[in-house]
Amino acid sequence: xxxxxxxxxxxxxxxxxxxxxxxxxxxxxxxxxxxxxxxxxxxxxxxxxxxxxxxxxxxxxxxxxxxxxxxxxxxxxxxxxxxxxxxxxxxxxxxxxxxxxxxxxxxxxxxxxxxxxxxxxxxxxxxxxxxxxxxxxxxxxxxxxxxxxxxxxxxxxxxxxxxxxxxxxxxxxxxxxxxxxxxxxxxxxxxxxxxxxxxxxxxxxxxxxxxxxxxxxxxxxxxxxxxxxxxxxxxxxxxxxxxxxxxxxxxxx
Amino acid sequence: xxxxxxxxxxxxxxxxxxxxxxxxxxxxxxxxxxxxxxxxxxxxxxxxxxxxxxxxxxxxxxxxxxxxxxxxxxxxxxxxxxxxxxxxxxxxxxxxxxxxxxxxxxxxxxxxxxxxxxxxxxxxxxxxxxxxxxxxxxxxxxxxxxxxxxxxxxxxxxxxxxxxxxxxxxxxxxxxxxxxxxxxxxxxxxxxxxxxxxxxxxxxxxxxxxxxxxxxxxxxxxxxxxxxxxxxxxxxxxxxxxxxxxxxxxxxxxxxxxxxxxxxxxxxxxxxxxxxxxxxxxxxxxxxxxxxxxxxxxxxxxxxxxxxxxxxxxxxxxxxxxxxxxxxxxxxxxxxxxxxxxxxxxxxxxxxxxxxxxxxxxxxxxxxxxxxxxxxxxxxxxxxxxxxxxxxxxxxxxxxxxxxxxxxxxxxxxxxxxxxxxxxxxxxxxxxxxxxxxxxxxxxxxxxxxxxxxxxxxxxxxxxxxxxxxxxxxxxxxxxxxxxxxxxxxxxxxxxxxxxxxxxxxxxxxxxxxxxxxxxxxxxxxxxxxxxxxxxxxxxxxxxxxxxxxxxxxxxxxxxxxxxxxxxxxxxxxxxxxxxxxxxxxxxxxxxxxxxxxxxxxxxxxxxxxxxxxxxxxxxxxxxxxxxxxxxxxxxx
Numbered sequence: 001x002x003x004x005x006x007x008x009x010x011x012x013x014x015x016x017x018x019x020x021x022x023x024x025x026x027x028x029x030x031x032x033x034x035x036x037x038x039x040x041x042x043x044x045x046x047x048x049x050x051x052x053x054x055x056x057x058x059x060x061x062x063x064x065x066x067x068x069x070x071x072x073x074x075x076x077x078x079x080x081x082x083x084x085x086x087x088x089x090x091x092x093x094x095x096x097x098x099x100x101x102x103x104x105x106x107x108x109x110x111x112x113x114x115x116x117x118x119x120x121x122x123x124x125x126x127x128x129x130x131x132x133x134x135x136x137x138x139x140x141x142x143x144x145x146x147x148x149x150x151x152x153x154x155x156x157x158x159x160x161x162x163x164x165x166x167x168x169x170x171x172x173x174x175x176x177x178x179x180x181x182x183x184x185x186x187x188x189x190x191x192x193x194x195x196x197x198x199x200x201x202x203x204x205x206x207x208x209x210x211x212x213x214x215x216x217x218x219x220x221x222x223x224x225x226x227x228x229x230x231x232x233x234x235x236x237x238x239x240x241x242x243x244x245x246x247x248x249x250x251x252x253x
Numbered sequence: 254x255x256x257x258x259x260x261x262x263x264x265x266x267x268x269x270x271x272x273x274x275x276x277x278x279x280x281x282x283x284x285x286x287x288x289x290x291x292x293x294x295x296x297x298x299x300x301x302x303x304x305x306x307x308x309x310x311x312x313x314x315x316x317x318x319x320x321x322x323x324x325x326x327x328x329x330x331x332x333x334x335x336x337x338x339x340x341x342x343x344x345x346x347x348x349x350x351x352x353x354x355x356x357x358x359x360x361x362x363x364x365x366x367x368x369x370x371x372x373x374x375x376x377x378x379x380x381x382x383x384x385x386x387x388x389x390x391x392x393x394x395x396x397x398x399x400x401x402x403x404x405x406x407x408x409x410x411x412x413x414x415x416x417x418x419x420x421x422x423x424x425x426x427x428x429x430x431x432x433x434x435x436x437x438x439x440x441x442x443x444x445x446x447x448x449x450x451x452x453x454x455x456x457x458x459x460x461x462x463x464x465x466x467x468x469x470x471x472x473x474x475x476x477x478x479x480x481x482x483x484x485x486x487x488x489x490x491x492x493x494x495x496x497x498x499x500x501x502x503x504x505x506x507x508x509x510x511x512x513x514x515x516x517x518x519x520x521x522x523x524x525x526x527x528x529x530x531x532x533x534x535x536x537x538x539x540x541x542x543x544x545x546x547x548x549x550x551x552x553x554x555x556x557x558x559x560x561x562x563x564x565x566x567x568x569x570x571x572x573x574x575x576x577x578x579x580x581x582x583x584x585x586x587x588x589x590x591x592x593x594x595x596x597x598x599x600x601x602x603x604x605x606x607x608x609x610x611x612x613x614x615x616x617x618x619x620x621x622x623x624x625x626x627x628x629x630x631x632x633x634x635x636x637x638x639x640x641x642x643x644x645x646x647x648x649x650x651x652x653x654x655x656x657x658x659x660x661x662x663x664x665x666x667x668x669x670x671x672x673x674x675x676x677x678x679x680x681x682x683x684x685x686x687x688x689x690x691x692x693x694x695x696x697x698x699x700x701x702x703x704x705x706x707x708x709x710x711x712x713x714x715x716x717x718x719x720x721x722x723x724x725x726x727x728x729x730x731x732x733x734x735x736x737x738x739x740x741x742x743x744x745x746x747x748x749x750x751x752x753x754x755x756x757x758x759x760x761x762x763x764x765x766x767x768x769x770x771x772x773x774x775x776x777x778x779x780x781x782x783x784x785x786x787x788x789x790x791x792x793x794x795x796x797x798x799x800x801x802x803x804x805x806x807x808x809x810x811x812x813x814x815x816x817x818x819x820x821x822x823x824x825x826x827x828x829x830x831x832x833x834x835x836x837x838x839x840x841x842x843x844x845x846x847x848x849x850x851x852x853x854x855x856x857x858x859x860x861x862x863x864x865x866x867x868x869x870x871x872x873x874x875x876x877x878x879x880x881x882x883x884x885x886x887x888x889x890x
Contacts, residue, residue: 001527015801033526035637041752042529048750048805053797056804058319060492062532064633065417066323081636088636113463114802117319121440124320128432132425133384137304137702138375140382144339147393157386157411160418164322193384 002032004096008043010055011103016112022101032092036079037062037069039091056115064088064228067163070170071116072103077167077226085165085228105170108213109177120166122212123180129208130201131184133193146192159186161229171226174215179223181209182239183231189242199250202242254509254862256875259663260364265881269368272664273707277714284309287713288472290457291315292444292499295324296416296694297677298478299423300701306430308706313470314427315439315459317494322424325480325492326677326697329416330537330630331400332408333380333694335373340397344405346370351882352403353692356582357657357685358834358850359884360512360858362877364664365682372699377409379702383422387411399580400539400690408691413537413629419694423701442468443807444499445735447475447506447673450727453716454503454673458731460739462807465800467732467739469723474672474709477503478701481656481678483516485815485822486767487759489653490522490535496811497818500660500679508668509860509873511661511681513818514826517688517835518768519654520586523637524606528756533652534637536609536630538586538690541579543614543623544647546570546586548607552597558608558646569593573845577889584687584835584848585889587651591768592846594650601648610646651768655693657684657835658825661860661875665708666700669860672712676700681858686834739799742809747792751808754789758816761785766819770826771839779823786816821861821870828872831855843886852884 006027013020028046030039037059044054059069064085071086073079079089094100102116110118160183168179185202188194194201217236224233261272279287287310291302294316302314316324336349349370354361381387381395387409388396397406411418430436441462448456448469456471482497483489504510521536549556550567569589571578579586590607593599600606615623620643624631631642638648659681660668666682668675677697684692765778789812797803832841832848833855841849857874864870 031527031529034529035531038529038531041531045750045752048794048796049748051796053803054805056802060318060323060494061325061328062493063328063534064636065328065414066318066325066492067320068318068323084636088633090637090639092639117802120319124322124428124431124438124440127322127425128428132429133382134429135379135382135426136307137300137379137426137706140375140378143337143377143381143387144394146381148389149393150389150391153386153389156384157418160386160411160421161414163417164320187386188384191384191386193382 003029004032004091004094006030006094007099009099009101010115012055012115013112015114020112030091032090034091035062035087036089036091037087056117058117059087062087065163067165070105070165070167072105072170074101077105077170078228083228083230105166107169107175109175110166110169118166120164122214123164123166123177125212126177126181126205126208127184129204130197131205133188134197148192152190156187156190159183159190159231159235162231163229165228167226167228168223169214171222172215173220173222174218176217176223177209177214178217178236178239179227179231179233181205182235185242186235186238189238198242199246202239202246206243254669254873256509256661256669256860256873257663258362258875259665260362261664265363265367268364269371276707276711279710279713281309285311287311288313289474289476289709290470290472291476291478292457293324293478293480293679294321294424294427295326295478295480295677296420296423296697297701298324298476299420299427300698301476301478301676301705302436303423303426303430304702304706305709306427306433306435309435312430312436313439313472314436315442315444317441317443317462319440321427321438321440322421324420325495326694327417327420328492329694330413330535331539332398332410332415332691333376333419334400334407334689334691335377335409335695336370336407337374337377339395340406342405344407348405349373349407353683353689354685354882355887356689357687358848358887359685359852359856359879360833360877361683361685363879363881368704369683369696369699372703373695375703376695376698380419380422383426385411385418385422398539399542403689416694419698423698444479445502446731447503448727448731449506449670450721450725453671453718455721456723456728458728458735460735463802465798465803467735469728469732471721471723471728473718474674474712476674476676476705477660477679478676479679481659482815482818483653483656485758485819486653486762487755488525488530488533488763490519490533493532496814498811498814500675501814501818503660503668503670503673505863506670507863508670508673509661509862510658510821511858511860512658512686512825513822513861514766514829514836515657515686515834516653517583517655517657518587518651520583520590520651521609521649522652523634524601524603524648524650534633535652535654536634536647536649538583540609540627540630541586543626544579544609544611545613546579546607546609548593548598548600558600567598574889581889582687582689587768588837590651606648606650608646609649611642612646615643655688657681657686657688661858665711666705667708667712671716674705674709676705686836739806739810742793742806742813743795743799745790745793745795747794749792750794751805751812754785754793755808755812755815758785758812758819762819762822766823766826769837769839772827775823775827779820779827782816782820782823789813789816824870825859825861828859829855848887850886
């Protein structure tokens with residue numbers, strides 16, 4: 001196990017209305033087996049004891065699945081490792097003496113709450129518009145009543161793996177949420193269960209996405225690169241197709 | 254306090270039907286007159302919120318995360334059990350029921366577990382209809398795998414992220430009700446107290462985690478789905494924010510806490526690597542289907558695994574348990590790993606690990622096939638440890654994972670406080686002294702989708718619920734208590750952080766109330782708690798104020814509750830002088846070092862009742878009656 005020392009430039013902002021700025025901290029000795037968030041824990045323990053408010057950051061499962069953590073590290077959401085959430089990024093990927101610039105996920109639709117924490121409730125608002133199959137509990141057919149080809153189920157799961165962390169929005173020059181929305185649209189459009197509401201869903205979710213101030217996709221692929229779950233940009237193509245199909249061919253409003 | 258389990262009469266197989274027929278219903282038009290509070294938005298909370306909203310009730314749902322899609326159910330990897338018998342391998346509702354009772358070492362209620370097995374099939378139907386992309390066979394039908402402790406393939410799964418897919422299904426169903434106006438969400442809200450009026454649960458006090466505002470909400474019933482208390486040990490596989498606060502506050506307002514000493518220690522986790530470690534990561538036990546567990550035969554053998562010849566490897570699980578081998582239940586696998594490490598045969602830097610080796614399976618099936626099955630788990634392991642399990646065996650060690658104990662509930666899932674219902678891991682109901690793999694998802698969804706929505710109407714129909722608003726003095730009192738406590742935490746200004754205290758508590762519990770317990774150790778730990786509590790309230794340091802987002806303050810409040818809670822955990826472990834399931838009292842073991850139950854003395858659910866500050870809680874016993882199965886000594890040899 002190796003010990004490294006880092007310089008951390010961290011965005012500090014007390015609230016949404018206040019002015020924020022970078023503040024520089026020395027990390028102190030960090031073992032390379034630590035996770036990135038454990039490195040922040042160590043810093044925060046020191047800050048608390050010195051009477052300074054610790055750096056606020058979102059995190060929960062620390063297994064890369066809840067989607068709660070995420071900051072921009074040296075310009076990259078979730079840091080330099082591919083397909084890795086911030087909580088699963090380990091310090092062995094950094095060198096002694098490195099300087100790390102740590103910022104929140106920035107976007108018009110993600111209002112800053114404090115330090116590295118942003119409000120991503122816009123994602124919930126988009127899901128509420130149609131990111132579901134409208135079945136009530138009970139009265140559903142036997143689970144094996146509708147066979148689904150393995151390939152289709154796997155493709156749907158590839159899309160459904162999205163953890164809703166918001167890295168795609170933070171990475172996009174247009175702050176577009178189309179990878180997030182495309183993933184949900186694809187997941188349900190691919191499955192037979194999603195067919196009855198296919199058009200309505202595409203129209204409603206896109207409308208909400210626009211309303212909330214997310215930008216449009218410019219095919220730059222930054223989102224795909226930043227996505228810790230490797231959600232493919234082909235889901236955005238499918239979203240466009242679903243939207244066009246619904247807008248031109250559907251009888252729904 | 255009376256523990257009335259309210260199990261319906263009649264044959265086991267007819268109880269749930271009989272209950273649903275005999276229970277009083279609420280007219281559809283009247284349902285909208287009832288307000289329900291749901292605390293927690295994991296599988297149980299989200300599925301309950303969705304279903305109650307669909308039925309027409311008005312629901313307010315609270316969670317501590319920024320979005321209800323993040324409850325820790327999301328991290329469940331392996332799968333969900335159901336008695337579909339799609340594989341035609343001899344499964345049935347009765348077999349799932351029997352396996353669950355036996356797996357729990359005969360410390361769960363027959364009626365609850367049978368109902369769970371019955372409902373398991375409806376859950377799968379429901380989830381598929383929602384669009385949960387379960388794994389499928391080439392013909393398009395659902396795939397199943399066998400899972401720890403089961404000899405049939407009854408586990409449905411979605412790669413290694415079944416919990417995520419099920420939770421997103423429940424979350425989506427709930428968001429549909431948000432859109433419909435039946436569910437109102439309160440994310441980043443932490444329940445601080447339960448409000449009890451005229452003996453009924455009528456509301457909660459919360460802290461808005463962004464503004465710090467102390468708020469109160471009134472309702473006709475309160476539903477807790479706030480998960481387990483595994484984080485009492487500091488290190489566990491739970492999410493960082495998982496806590497006991499909601500259930501502990503309810504306990505202090507009169508809800509009995511059942512079987513708090515039943516804590517499951519999962520055998521396949523990534524070992525601890527340093528004192529700064531913040532949490533432990535589970536590796537799904539599905540890995541034990543193809544991985545073989547071993548240690549060197551010689552103590553203190555520090556050679557790298559590749560240099561240890563076959564003859565000097567001890568595949569201790571296969572040797573001791575020939576018919577189950579590496580698939581023995583979790584508690585058995587965990588205890589055996591500890592036993593090997595205690596004998597000095599542990600591997601890795603700390604000597605607190607055993608190998609989980611895939612080389613035999615790779616030779617037999619090929620690397621491609623093994624990667625297809627476990628690829629994401631291998632990646633996860635490599636990400637954390639920097640080692641590739643295809644090239645060298647994984648190192649694993651047990652970690653605190655799930656708590657079978659929880660608030661006591663009756664057949665209706667109602668606690669000893671009328672109007673307070675408890676679902677999922679937060680209650681004690683279905684897993685006895687040990688939970689089988691892939692059964693937590695099943696129970697969370699059974700409680701939320703099917704049980705509570707059927708039982709809550711009888712509470713509304715049979716109780717007198719006078720209109721109440723938050724201006725009632727009970728709300729003012731609870732809010733003042735909460736504010737006073739927060740003020741106290743902020744004003745200590747000592748020298749130790751909440752995490753520092755939490756770590757101390759965790760080590761104490763792990764050492765003396767962990768995988769193996771004995772009277773002397775438990776008494777020692779119990780004796781240290783008052784001192785720890787005193788130090789906490791004298792030397793704690795919390796920065797910032799209570800008037801905005803303050804994560805240190807949040808943690809301090811949770812740690813304070815864990816310290817208090819630890820007392821009933823240890824008292825429970827002390828009072829249960831038998832071994833059963835995960836609760837291993839060293840004084841009570843068989844010749845082969847297996848857990849030895851004492852059915853004549855301990856065939857009961859322990860339920861602890863709060864007696865006031867500084868008073869020893871009172872133990873109540875609900876005796877378990879087994880009319881349908883024969884109790885046997887668990888044997889996996």
